[in-house]
Amino acid sequence: MPEQPTTLPQARRRRDLLRFGLVVGALLLLNFLGQRLFFRLDLTQEKRYTMAPATKTLLSTLKQPVTVTVYLDGDFPPGFRRLQQAVRETLNEMQVYGGANLHYVFVDPSAAGTEKARNEYYASLLKKGLRPTNLGANENGKRVEKIIFPWATVAAGGKEEQVLLLRGNQAAPSDVRLNQSIEGLEYELASAVRKLNPGQRKRIGVLEGHGELSNAEAGDIIGSLQQYYDVFRVDLRKTRPQDLRTLSAIIVAKPATAYTEPEKFKLDQFITQGGNALFFVDAMRVNLDSANRGGMLSFPLQLNLEDQLFKYGVRVNPDLLLDLNSGVIPLVTGTEGDKPKVEPMPWQFYPLINNFSKHPITRNLDAVYTKFVSTIDTVKAMGIRKTPLLFTSRYTRVLPAPVPINFNDARLEPNQKLYKESFKPVGYLLEGRFPSLYANRAEPGTSTFQPATSPNAKPAKVLVISDGDFIRSELDPKTGNPYRLGFDRLANTEFANRELVLNAVDYMLDESGLISVRGKQITLRPLDKLKIIEQKSRWQLLNLVAPLVLLGLFGAVRAWRRKRRYASF
Numbered sequence: 001m002p003e004q005p006t007t008l009p010q011a012r013r014r015r016d017l018l019r020f021g022l023v024v025g026a027l028l029l030l031n032f033l034g035q036r037l038f039f040r041l042d043l044t045q046e047k048r049y050t051m052a053p054a055t056k057t058l059l060s061t062l063k064q065p066v067t068v069t070v071y072l073d074g075d076f077p078p079g080f081r082r083l084q085q086a087v088r089e090t091l092n093e094m095q096v097y098g099g100a101n102l103h104y105v106f107v108d109p110s111a112a113g114t115e116k117a118r119n120e121y122y123a124s125l126l127k128k129g130l131r132p133t134n135l136g137a138n139e140n141g142k143r144v145e146k147i148i149f150p151w152a153t154v155a156a157g158g159k160e161e162q163v164l165l166l167r168g169n170q171a172a173p174s175d176v177r178l179n180q181s182i183e184g185l186e187y188e189l190a191s192a193v194r195k196l197n198p199g200q201r202k203r204i205g206v207l208e209g210h211g212e213l214s215n216a217e218a219g220d221i222i223g224s225l226q227q228y229y230d231v232f233r234v235d236l237r238k239t240r241p242q243d244l245r246t247l248s249a250i251i252v253a254k255p256a257t258a259y260t261e262p263e264k265f266k267l268d269q270f271i272t273q274g275g276n277a278l279f280f281v282d283a284m285r286v287n288l289d290s291a292n293r294g295g296m297l298s299f300p301l302q303l304n305l306e307d308q309l310f311k312y313g314v315r316v317n318p319d320l321l322l323d324l325n326s327g328v329i330p331l332v333t334g335t336e337g338d339k340p341k342v343e344p345m346p347w348q349f350y351p352l353i354n355n356f357s358k359h360p361i362t363r364n365l366d367a368v369y370t371k372f373v374s375t376i377d378t379v380k381a382m383g384i385r386k387t388p389l390l391f392t393s394r395y396t397r398v399l400p401a402p403v404p405i406n407f408n409d410a411r412l413e414p415n416q417k418l419y420k421e422s423f424k425p426v427g428y429l430l431e432g433r434f435p436s437l438y439a440n441r442a443e444p445g446t447s448t449f450q451p452a453t454s455p456n457a458k459p460a461k462v463l464v465i466s467d468g469d470f471i472r473s474e475l476d477p478k479t480g481n482p483y484r485l486g487f488d489r490l491a492n493t494e495f496a497n498r499e500l501v502l503n504a505v506d507y508m509l510d511e512s513g514l515i516s517v518r519g520k521q522i523t524l525r526p527l528d529k530l531k532i533i534e535q536k537s538r539w540q541l542l543n544l545v546a547p548l549v550l551l552g553l554f555g556a557v558r559a560w561r562r563k564r565r566y567a568s569f
Contacts (some may be wrong), residue, residue, distance in 0.1 A: 051109055052094055054293075054514040055190045058197070059097040065431060066102050066156040066193055071125070071149040072165065073108035074175050078169055079178050080148065086182040087152070087165060088304070090189065102193075109149050125149055131164055143481060150181075154192040161192040161557040169354065180364040183399040187517040194514060195227060202509050207232035210303075212257030213472050219482040220255055220473040221501055229509070236263040241270070245342040248509050254468025258304040261444035264437070268308060272436045274458030276508040278501070281305065282376035283316045284401060284470040295406035298372075311437045312426050313381030316466045320402040321373050321426070323351035323391040329488050344490045345359040348397070352495075355391040355423060360518040361503045362389050366496040373426045374466040383432045388426035427465040429504075433457055461508045471501055 051059075054143060061305035068091060072084045077469065091104045110126060112118035122132070130151040150166035165188070168180030204225060206218065213223070215233075225231050232251065236259070244266060259267070271277050284302050290296035300318035334341040351370050356362035368390065375398060377510075379387045397419045438450045473482035474489060481556075486497035507515045 005449075017567065028114045035164045044265050046426065046559065051097060052514070052517045053185065055094070055517060056097045057512065058190055058194055058514065059094055059102060060099075062089055062098055062101040062193070062197060064101065064157050064197075066098065066154060068104040068197065069153045069155070070104060070106045070165075071151050071153075073128070073150070074110060075108040076146075076148070078476055079152075079174060083150070083178055083181060086185060087149065090185045092532065093254045094186075094189065108149065118144050122147070125151075128160070134551045139346070151193075153544045154196060156193070156196040159196055161195050163188050163192045167366070173410050184364055184518060187514065190514060192339050194512075201228070201230050203230045203232065203246055204249045204505070204509075205232050205244070206251045206253060207236060207255070207549060208233050209235040209237055210253075210259060213253040213468075214486065215565070216480065216482055217472045220485040221471045221498060222452065224485070224498060225505060226503060231536065236266050239266065241266050244270045244275065245273070247275060249278065249505060250273065250307075250434075251471075252277065253471055254282065255303055255305075256301075257401060260304070263459070264304065264308055265444050268437050269454075271312075271460050272434050272454055273456045273464060274460050278465075278504060279305075279309070279314060280468050280470045281319050281466050282372065282401065283466055284320055284372060286372050286405060292407050295404060295408070298403040298405050300401050307435050310376065310521045311381070312434050312462055313378055313384040313386050313430050314464050315377045315379055317375045317377060319374050320399050320401075320403045320405075321351055321375060321424060322348035322397040322415065322419070323413075324348065324395040324397065324414060325352050325354065326350050327352055327369055327488060328370075329407060329410060331407065333411075340490065346414075347407075347410050348414060349405065351392055351396075353390045353392065353426065355393065357387060357389050359387055360515050361427065361429065361507050362500060363449060363518050365500060365503075367555055368470070368493040368497050368500055369488060370467045371469040372467065375424050376428055376464065376466050378424060378428065381430075381432075381435065381489055385431045387429040387431070388425040388427070389429055389463075391423040391425055392421075395421045396421040396424050398424065403407060408549060426467065427463070430447075430462040430464065431458050431459070434462070451471065463508075470497055 039374045070087055072087060076084060095102050109121055110118055112121055130149050131151050132147045134147060150167055152163040154161045154163060166181050167184055205242055222231050281303060284298045285301040286298050326346050326348045328344035328489055329347040330342045331345045332342045339485035352367050352371055353370055354367040356365050398421050436454060439452050442449055472484045475482055484494060486495035
C-alpha cells in the first residue's frame with residue numbers, strides 16, 4: 001500500500017510516452033506514404049480543381065521545359081482578381097503533373113518605374129500580338145482607366161505561343177463572360193503546351209479544282225492549321241483513292257462548280273473508311289456585283305453533293321436566311337462636298353450567329369460571322385449521331401429560291417413582323433459509321449460492284465456548315481494580304497470563325513481527347529445583392545463577435561478540463 005502513490009505517476013508517464021511515440025510514429029508513417037503515394041482530393045461539386053486525364057498525360061510526358069508568363073499581376077477589381085486567382089490555381093495544379101518541366105511567373109506590365117519604360121514594355125507586348133483591354137475602375141471615389149493585358153505567353157524550345165485568357169461571349173454579362181473564361185483556362189493553357197510539344201503531325205487536304213477558295217482567301221485558316229498539321233492542296237481529279245488514305249481530314253471550302261461522280265466516289269470512300277470531312281458549302285448562287293448594280297435573283301447552286309450529304313443525314317435547303325441580328329455592308333448614303341459619303345448599314349443576309357449548342361466545339365464561343373447562309377434539315381441515317389452546333393437568332397426569316405437580292409434594300413427599315421422564324425440550325429456535326437452512297441452500285445465509270453457494307457468501314461466525323469464564306473478571309477485592298485479569319489474591317493471586330501474551325505479540326509483529329517476539356521463547367525453562385533444590403537450589419541457583427549465568443553468558450557472549457565484532470569494531484 002505505501003508504494004501506490006509512486007506507482008500511479010509512473011504508469012501515467014509510461015502511458016504518455018506511449019501516446020507520444022505512437023503520434024510520432026504515425027506522423028513518420030504518413031510522411032513516408034505521402035512521399036511514395038500521390039493523391040489529391042477535389043471536394044468541389046464541379047471538380048473545378050481536377051485536371052482532365054488528357055491534360056495529365058500531356059503534362060506528365062513533357063520532353064522539354066515549359067515556361068508560362070502571365071501578365072495578370074497587379075491590383076484589379078474583384079472580377080479580374082477572380083480570373084487572376086483562377087489562372088494561378090490552374091497553373092499550380094498543372095505544375096503538380098508537369099513537375100520540374102513546368103514553371104510559371106506572374107508579371108505586372110504597369111510596374112515599370114517610369115512612364116517611358118512602361119510604354120516601351122507595352123509596345124513590346126503589342127509587337128507580340130498581345131492586345132490590351134481598357135479596364136475602368138473606381139479609386140478613392142474617382143473614375144480611373146487601367147490598361148491590362150489578359151494574356152499569357154507559353155514558351156518552350158525557343159518558341160512562344162500567346163494565350164488569350166479573357167474569352168467567352170462578348171454579348172454575355174461581364175460576370176458570365178469571366179466565368180466562361182475561367183472554364184476554358186485549362187484547355188487554353190494545355191492546348192498551347194501541346195502546340196509547342198513536338199509530336200507526329202497529321203495531314204489535312206484542302207480540295208481544289210471546283211472554284212474553291214484561293215490560297216489568299218483561305219490563307220489565314222490554312223496558316224493556322226499548319227501550326228498543328230501538315231496541310232496540302234488536293235485535286236480529286238488527279239488523286240488516287242489510296243493517296244487520300246494518307247490524309248486524316250478533308251476540307252471542302254466554297255466550291256462553285258459541280259463535282260463529277262468519280263470525284264464524289266473518291267470522297268465517299270474516304271469518309272466511309274474513317275476519313276473526316278468539313279463541308280463549307282453554299283446552297284444558293286449569289287453574284288455580289290449584280291446585287292450592287294441593281295439587284296439579282298439567287299438560284300440554287302448545283303454542286304452535285306446534295307445526294308451524298310442526304311445519305312449522310314443532312315439536307316442543305318435551297319433558301320436564304322435573313323436575321324435581324326446581322327452584320328453590315330458599306331453603302332453610299334449621300335455626298336460630302338464632291339466625294340460620296342459611305343456608311344455601314346445593317347444587312348440581314350449577313351447573320352451574326354450567337355446561339356450555340358453545349359458541344360465542346362462551340363461551348364463558350366463568341367459570335368461568328370456568316371454570309372448568305374441557308375437552313376439545314378436532318379434526314380434518317382442509321383447509326384449517325386447528328387448534333388446541331390449553330391443557330392440563328394430569335395428573329396429570323398426564311399426566303400425560298402429564287403431569292404431577290406439588292407443592296408439598296410439595306411436602306412429600308414426591316415419589317416419585324418416578317419421575321420417569325422427562330423433558332424434555325426445552320427451547322428451540324430455528324431458522327432458514326434457512314435453508309436456509302438455507292439453501296440450496291442457499280443463504281444462510276446467501271447463495272448466494279450460495290451458491296452452493301454465496305455469491309456474497311458470505320459467511324460468518322462463530318463461537319464457541315466451552309467456558308468462557303470465561313471472560312472474566307474477578307475483581303476486588305478491595299479496589300480492583297482488576308483486579314484485574320486473572322487475580322488470585319490467595317491465593324492473593326494474579330495469574330496470567332498477561326499476558333500470554331502480549329503476546335504472542330506481538333507475535335508476530329510486529336511486522339512488524346514484534350515478538346516473534351518472545353519466541356520468543363522463551373523456554376524456561378526452569385527449572392528443576392530438586395531439581401532447583402534439589408535443584412536450587411538448583421539453579418540459584419542456576426543463575423544466580429546462570433547470568433548471572440550468561440551475563443552472564450554474554448555478557453556473556459558480547456559481551463560475546466562485541466563482543473564478537473566489535475567485536481568487529484
